[in-house]
Amino acid sequence: MPEALAAWGALLYHHTGRHDMAFRVVGDGTDDAVRFTIDPAGTLADLAASVTGALPAAEPHAPGTGPLPVLVRGDGRVPGALVLRLGGDGAWLRYDPAHDAARSADMAARHATHLAAVLAMPADSTIRDLDPLSPAEHARLDRWNDTATGYPRERRIEQLFAEQAERAPAHPAVVHGGTTLTYAELHRRSSSLARTLLRAGLRPGEPVALLLPRTAELVVSALAVLKAGGCYLPIDPTTVQDRVTFTLEDSGAKLLIASGRPSATPAGSRVVDLGDQDWTAGPEPDVPVPGDASAPAYLMYTSGTTGRPKGVMIPHRGVVRLVRGVGYVRLDATTRMAQVGATGFDASVWEVWGALLNGGTLHLLDRETFLDAEELRRSLAGAGVTTALFTSALFARLADEDPAVFRPLRDLLVGGDVLSPEHARAVLRANPGLRLVNAYGPTENAVISTVHVVAGPLGARVPIGRPVPNTAAYVLNQDRLPLPVGVPGDLYVSGDGMATGYHERPDLTGRAFVRHAGRLLYRTGDRARRRPDGSIDFLGREDRQVKVRGFRVEPGEVETALLGVAGVSCAVVVLRRKPEPHLCAYVEGRVEAEHVRAEIERRLPAPMVPAHFVVLPELPLTPNGKVDLAGLPAPEVANGGRAARDDVERTLAGLWEDVLGVRGIGADDPLDRLGGSSLTATRVSALVRRRFGVSCPVSAVLSARTVAELAETVRAADRTQVAGPRPGLATERSPLSPQQHGVYVEQVKDPSDTQYNLPIFVDVPGPVDHGRLTAALATLVERHEILRTEFAVDGDGRPYQRVREPRGVTIDVVDLPSGEDPDAWAERWIRPFDLARAPLWRAALVRHAAGARLVLDIHHLLTDGHALTLLMSEWAALVRGERPPGAELRYRDYAQWAAGPERRALSESQRPFWEETFARPVPPLDLPADRPRATVRATEGGHLAFRFGPQRTPAVRELARAESVTPFHVLLAAYTAFLGRVSGSADVTVGTAASGRHLPGVDRVQGMFVNTLCLRARPSAELPFLQHLRAVAAHAVAAVDHQDHTLDVTRYARPSGHGRHPLFDTFFAVQDTGLQRVDFLGGRPRWRPDVTGRTIFDLDLQIEVEPKDYAARWAYASALFLPPTVELFRDELLALLDAALADPGTPLGELGELRRVAVTPHDLSELAFDFDF
Incomplete structure (x- = not known):
C-alpha cells in the first residue's frame, strides 16, 4: 500500500503542483487521514519510505474536513470524488460523475493510465522527472503544435509593403477622416521621412519614439522608421509626462517624431517635427535597408511587477508571421481594416500591418466613433469596413447597446481579456454572416498566439483556441513537463512571434524566456488547460497582473508609485470587477485622497490610475500580518459635494451611481475621478437615450466632467419623443x-x-x-x-x-x-x-x-x-x-390617436425589433403534462397560491439592485430558466404585461393601457444565471421600448394546433401598482382572488408585490396538469431561484435539483404496451 500511495501522490504532484498531500485510507475497520510531503528531488522509493513512516501517525478521518482522494483496501465501497480500490484481484480507480459528469469517464481512464505508468516506473526514478504521459498522448500534443506553414519569414516589413505598393500603387492604403493616402503616396512619404531620419543619425536597430496621435502621420512615421533600419516606439501623446520621460530615457531613443515641439524631452534627444517635413517632394528612390528579419521592428512598454515598466522588442519576423498566411480570417486586397487600437497598444500592430502587408486599406476611426454603437455602425457601413479587432470589454459594451452594430463586418477579432459567452451569442445571433474570433496572446509573442473561431453551442467559457500558424502553445506543470488533457497548468507560448527579450533587462528576460526541449518558450503567467479537441481554456492569471480596459496592469507597479507619494506609509491596489473591471487603491497614512490621485495621475498613464482612492487610518491585516483584502471597505463617494438641484440631475446621478457601483455622487463631482471611462460612458449614453428620449452621443458623455454639465447637455438636446395623443381628438363614436x-x-x-x-x-x-x-x-x-x-x-x-x-x-x-x-x-x-x-x-x-x-x-x-x-x-x-x-x-x-396615422407610423418604426426577435420560428414549449393535449384548447383551470417568503424576497431585490435591473427581471430570469429546464428547451417564449403608460400625457388617465408582450429567452444549461439575467433584462427592456408595434401574430405564429397559443403557452407578470399602499379610510384595497376556474394558458404565474414579500398565484390548465404536478413546479422554481440567489455565477443546468422526469405521451404508450394495460 505505501507504494500505491507514493505513486498516487507523485502523480497528483505532477497534476497540481502541491507538495503537501492528504489521503483518506479505508480498510480493516479503519478510516484514517494520511498526510505526507513530496520532495520533487527525491525518488519514488524515498517517497514510499516517507509514506510508511506517516502511516502510524495517521489520524481518524473527520467527515467535515472536505473531500480527499480515497484509497480503499479490500472490497468496500466508499463514496468520494476519486477512489482507488486495492484488492486481491487488482486495482480499480473510480471517478465520481457527480463531481464532473461531463469529463468523468475520460478523466478516470486517463488518470488510471497515468497512475499505472507511475506504478510501473523504477523505484529510483526522481519524482520531478516522472513523465506519466503515454507516447500516444505526447504525439497528440505534438500534433496540436505542428503549425508550420509557408510564409515570407526572411522578409522585412518594409520590403513586403514595397511589393504591395508596386502591385497596386493607386489602391487606398490609409483613410482617416477626409484624408486618403494611396500605396504610392504612403510609399513616397515614408521614404522621404526615412531619409530625414538617416540624416539625423539613426543607426540600425535603434528605437525611434513616435509621440503621435492615431492619424495617417503615425502610420507614415512607423513605416519610415522601418525603412531607415530602426525600430519604432509608439507613445500615446496623452500619456502623463513622467511616463513619457521614463520611456524615452529607458529606451535610449535619441530621435523623437512629433507634430510640433513636445513640452519636455530628455537630454540628448532630438525632435523630428512633422510640421517641418516637406511632403511635396518628388518620388524618392528606395532607401537601402540594413538588417534582416530578426532585427527589431518595434518596441512597446508594458506594466512591470517591480514598479518599472519593461520594453518588449518584437522582430520583423514576428510581425510578418502575425499577418501573412494566417488562415483564421481573410486578409487580402479586399480587406478594409478598422484601426481602433490605442497608440502603444499592440493590437494596433495587427491592424496596421494586417492591412498594409496584404494590400488592404486601413481605416482609422476616431475614439468618439468606435465608442458609440450607433455612430460605429454607421461608420463601418459607410466605409465598407470588413475587419476589426476590439478589446473584450469594448466588445461587450457595444454588444449590450446594439448587438447588430457589427453587421457590416466580415471578420471580427476580440481579445485582451476574457470573452463573454453571453455577448458572443448575442452578436452571432444578430449578425449571422459574421466570423467571430476569440484571440489570445501576450505582447511578448507578437499580439496573437492562439485563436478560436466562435461557432456552435457555447458553454460557460469560450476557449482561446489553438495556436496560430508558426506558433506553439504548451500547458506545463511546475517542472515544465507537459500535462494531459483536462489538467490545469502554466501556459507557455513559442514560435516565430517571440520577442527578442526585454530591452536592457537581461534579468527579466532570463526569467520569462526559457529553454524547453530545444525551443525558446515564453512563460505567460496565465493558467490554462487543454480540451479533448486540442483547444485551450484560459483559467486566469497566476500572478497579480490584471487587465483593465484591455491594458495589462501590474498592481505592484501602481503600489510602488503610491509608496512614492509623501505621507503614504502603506498601499495596496485591488481589482474590483463590478460594474466594470477597475482598480481601487487603499492607502494608509496622513494624506488626502485627492492629493494622492493628483500625484498618481502625474506619474502613471491613465489605464493604470485607480478609479477610487481610499485613505484609511490603517489597513486591515490578517493574523499573519498580511493585508486582509476581504476586510477592505467598498469605496464610497460621499464627499459632501453639491446635491442635485432637479430631476434631471438626480436621474443622471443615479445612472452614474448604478454604472460605477458607488453611491453619493454630487452634481459637481468629477466623473473621471470616480471611475468614469470610455466604456462606462458608452453605457451611460445608452441609458440617457433610453431614459430621457434624447440623443446623447458618447462624446457628449465623455466631455461632461460632472453630472451638472451632462444635465445641461441633456436639457439642450433635441427630444425625439413621439407626439402622442392630444386633447380634443375624440369623436362622439x-x-x-x-x-x-x-x-x-x-x-x-x-x-x-x-x-x-x-x-x-x-x-x-x-x-x-x-x-x-x-x-x-x-x-x-x-x-x-x-x-x-x-x-x-x-x-x-x-x-x-x-x-x-x-x-x-x-x-x-x-x-x-x-x-x-x-x-x-x-x-x-x-x-x-x-x-x-x-x-x-x-x-x-x-x-x-x-x-x-x-x-x-x-x-x-x-x-x-x-x-x-x-x-x-x-x-x-x-x-x-x-x-x-x-x-x-x-x-x-x-x-x-391609436387608430390614426401617427400610431401606425410609430408601430411601423418598431417593426424591425420584432422581426429580429422572431427571425427564427418559435418552437413549442413541451411542458411535462399529466394528460395529453387536446386538439381544441380547454379553458378550465386550477390555481395554486404561495408566497416567496421574507428571506427570499430581500435577496431578489438585492440581486436586482446589484445588477441595475428590476426584481421583475430577476424573477423572469428564474421563471424562464425553470421553463427551459422542465421542457428541455433552450428557446422559450413567455407572455407578459407592459403598463402602456410611456406615452406623454397618459400617466393619470383612467382607462385600459396595459399591453401584452411576447418575450423570448434562451436558457441554455451551460449559461451562468447572471449572464442569463442580463440577457433577459436587456431583451425585456428592449421589448418595452418597442411595445407600440401591433404584432401580426399570424406572421410570426408557430403552427399552433393542439390547443396552443400562436406565440406562447405561459404568461408571467409581476404586479406592482401600489394598490396596497393606498390608505382608504384606514383600510388597504386588495384584489379579489380569481376564482373563475378559467385560464387561457398552460401556466399563468401572477406575482403581486407586497412591502415585505411576493404573493404568487399560479393558474394552470387543469386539462393538462394535476395539482401535485403544479406543486412540484412551485418547489422546483423556488429551489432554482434559491440556488441562483446563493451563487448567481452558477450555470443554469446546475441550479437546484430537478426532481421530476419528463414523460412524453409516446413514453406513456410505450409503458402501456410493455405492461399490457
Whole structure:
C-alpha cells in the first residue's frame, strides 16, 4: 500500500503542483487521514519510505474536513470524488460523475493510465522527472503544435509593403477622416521621412519614439522608421509626462517624431517635427535597408511587477508571421481594416500591418466613433469596413447597446481579456454572416498566439483556441513537463512571434524566456488547460497582473508609485470587477485622497490610475500580518459635494451611481475621478437615450466632467419623443383602442363570462359615512368619462365606444346576517356586465359582524391595474375632502390617436425589433403534462397560491439592485430558466404585461393601457444565471421600448394546433401598482382572488408585490396538469431561484435539483404496451 500511495501522490504532484498531500485510507475497520510531503528531488522509493513512516501517525478521518482522494483496501465501497480500490484481484480507480459528469469517464481512464505508468516506473526514478504521459498522448500534443506553414519569414516589413505598393500603387492604403493616402503616396512619404531620419543619425536597430496621435502621420512615421533600419516606439501623446520621460530615457531613443515641439524631452534627444517635413517632394528612390528579419521592428512598454515598466522588442519576423498566411480570417486586397487600437497598444500592430502587408486599406476611426454603437455602425457601413479587432470589454459594451452594430463586418477579432459567452451569442445571433474570433496572446509573442473561431453551442467559457500558424502553445506543470488533457497548468507560448527579450533587462528576460526541449518558450503567467479537441481554456492569471480596459496592469507597479507619494506609509491596489473591471487603491497614512490621485495621475498613464482612492487610518491585516483584502471597505463617494438641484440631475446621478457601483455622487463631482471611462460612458449614453428620449452621443458623455454639465447637455438636446395623443381628438363614436379590442372580442364570445371583471375589496376598520362615500364616487364618475362609457356596434359590424352624461350614482348597502361569510356573498354578487349599457361598474358597502367592506367591481374594458390604483387613491382623497390632480387627456383621445396615422407610423418604426426577435420560428414549449393535449384548447383551470417568503424576497431585490435591473427581471430570469429546464428547451417564449403608460400625457388617465408582450429567452444549461439575467433584462427592456408595434401574430405564429397559443403557452407578470399602499379610510384595497376556474394558458404565474414579500398565484390548465404536478413546479422554481440567489455565477443546468422526469405521451404508450394495460 505505501507504494500505491507514493505513486498516487507523485502523480497528483505532477497534476497540481502541491507538495503537501492528504489521503483518506479505508480498510480493516479503519478510516484514517494520511498526510505526507513530496520532495520533487527525491525518488519514488524515498517517497514510499516517507509514506510508511506517516502511516502510524495517521489520524481518524473527520467527515467535515472536505473531500480527499480515497484509497480503499479490500472490497468496500466508499463514496468520494476519486477512489482507488486495492484488492486481491487488482486495482480499480473510480471517478465520481457527480463531481464532473461531463469529463468523468475520460478523466478516470486517463488518470488510471497515468497512475499505472507511475506504478510501473523504477523505484529510483526522481519524482520531478516522472513523465506519466503515454507516447500516444505526447504525439497528440505534438500534433496540436505542428503549425508550420509557408510564409515570407526572411522578409522585412518594409520590403513586403514595397511589393504591395508596386502591385497596386493607386489602391487606398490609409483613410482617416477626409484624408486618403494611396500605396504610392504612403510609399513616397515614408521614404522621404526615412531619409530625414538617416540624416539625423539613426543607426540600425535603434528605437525611434513616435509621440503621435492615431492619424495617417503615425502610420507614415512607423513605416519610415522601418525603412531607415530602426525600430519604432509608439507613445500615446496623452500619456502623463513622467511616463513619457521614463520611456524615452529607458529606451535610449535619441530621435523623437512629433507634430510640433513636445513640452519636455530628455537630454540628448532630438525632435523630428512633422510640421517641418516637406511632403511635396518628388518620388524618392528606395532607401537601402540594413538588417534582416530578426532585427527589431518595434518596441512597446508594458506594466512591470517591480514598479518599472519593461520594453518588449518584437522582430520583423514576428510581425510578418502575425499577418501573412494566417488562415483564421481573410486578409487580402479586399480587406478594409478598422484601426481602433490605442497608440502603444499592440493590437494596433495587427491592424496596421494586417492591412498594409496584404494590400488592404486601413481605416482609422476616431475614439468618439468606435465608442458609440450607433455612430460605429454607421461608420463601418459607410466605409465598407470588413475587419476589426476590439478589446473584450469594448466588445461587450457595444454588444449590450446594439448587438447588430457589427453587421457590416466580415471578420471580427476580440481579445485582451476574457470573452463573454453571453455577448458572443448575442452578436452571432444578430449578425449571422459574421466570423467571430476569440484571440489570445501576450505582447511578448507578437499580439496573437492562439485563436478560436466562435461557432456552435457555447458553454460557460469560450476557449482561446489553438495556436496560430508558426506558433506553439504548451500547458506545463511546475517542472515544465507537459500535462494531459483536462489538467490545469502554466501556459507557455513559442514560435516565430517571440520577442527578442526585454530591452536592457537581461534579468527579466532570463526569467520569462526559457529553454524547453530545444525551443525558446515564453512563460505567460496565465493558467490554462487543454480540451479533448486540442483547444485551450484560459483559467486566469497566476500572478497579480490584471487587465483593465484591455491594458495589462501590474498592481505592484501602481503600489510602488503610491509608496512614492509623501505621507503614504502603506498601499495596496485591488481589482474590483463590478460594474466594470477597475482598480481601487487603499492607502494608509496622513494624506488626502485627492492629493494622492493628483500625484498618481502625474506619474502613471491613465489605464493604470485607480478609479477610487481610499485613505484609511490603517489597513486591515490578517493574523499573519498580511493585508486582509476581504476586510477592505467598498469605496464610497460621499464627499459632501453639491446635491442635485432637479430631476434631471438626480436621474443622471443615479445612472452614474448604478454604472460605477458607488453611491453619493454630487452634481459637481468629477466623473473621471470616480471611475468614469470610455466604456462606462458608452453605457451611460445608452441609458440617457433610453431614459430621457434624447440623443446623447458618447462624446457628449465623455466631455461632461460632472453630472451638472451632462444635465445641461441633456436639457439642450433635441427630444425625439413621439407626439402622442392630444386633447380634443375624440369623436362622439370613438373606436376601441387596440387593448380594448382584444378584451371586447373575447367578452362578446361569452357574455356570461366574468373573467374580465376586476373586483376590489377594502376592509374598513371604522364607521363609514355612506353619503360622503357616494358623493366622492359621483365626483369620480364626473371627472373620468371612461366610467360613463358603453360599447356598441355600427352598421358595418365595427365596435365603438360612446360616453353617457353623468347621472345618479348609487352604492348598494348590504347588511349581512350574523355568521354569513363576506367572501361568499361577494362571489354571488359579482355578475356579468351588459357592455351596451353604462355604467360597467358597480359598488356595494357590506356591513357585517366584524366591520364594513367596500366592494367595487369594474370591467377590464374601463381600467387596468395602474388605473385602478389611481382610481382608489383619488376616491380616498375625495372622501377626505381633498382635490387630487386630474388629467387633461381623455381615454377616447388616446383611442382615436391609436387608430390614426401617427400610431401606425410609430408601430411601423418598431417593426424591425420584432422581426429580429422572431427571425427564427418559435418552437413549442413541451411542458411535462399529466394528460395529453387536446386538439381544441380547454379553458378550465386550477390555481395554486404561495408566497416567496421574507428571506427570499430581500435577496431578489438585492440581486436586482446589484445588477441595475428590476426584481421583475430577476424573477423572469428564474421563471424562464425553470421553463427551459422542465421542457428541455433552450428557446422559450413567455407572455407578459407592459403598463402602456410611456406615452406623454397618459400617466393619470383612467382607462385600459396595459399591453401584452411576447418575450423570448434562451436558457441554455451551460449559461451562468447572471449572464442569463442580463440577457433577459436587456431583451425585456428592449421589448418595452418597442411595445407600440401591433404584432401580426399570424406572421410570426408557430403552427399552433393542439390547443396552443400562436406565440406562447405561459404568461408571467409581476404586479406592482401600489394598490396596497393606498390608505382608504384606514383600510388597504386588495384584489379579489380569481376564482373563475378559467385560464387561457398552460401556466399563468401572477406575482403581486407586497412591502415585505411576493404573493404568487399560479393558474394552470387543469386539462393538462394535476395539482401535485403544479406543486412540484412551485418547489422546483423556488429551489432554482434559491440556488441562483446563493451563487448567481452558477450555470443554469446546475441550479437546484430537478426532481421530476419528463414523460412524453409516446413514453406513456410505450409503458402501456410493455405492461399490457
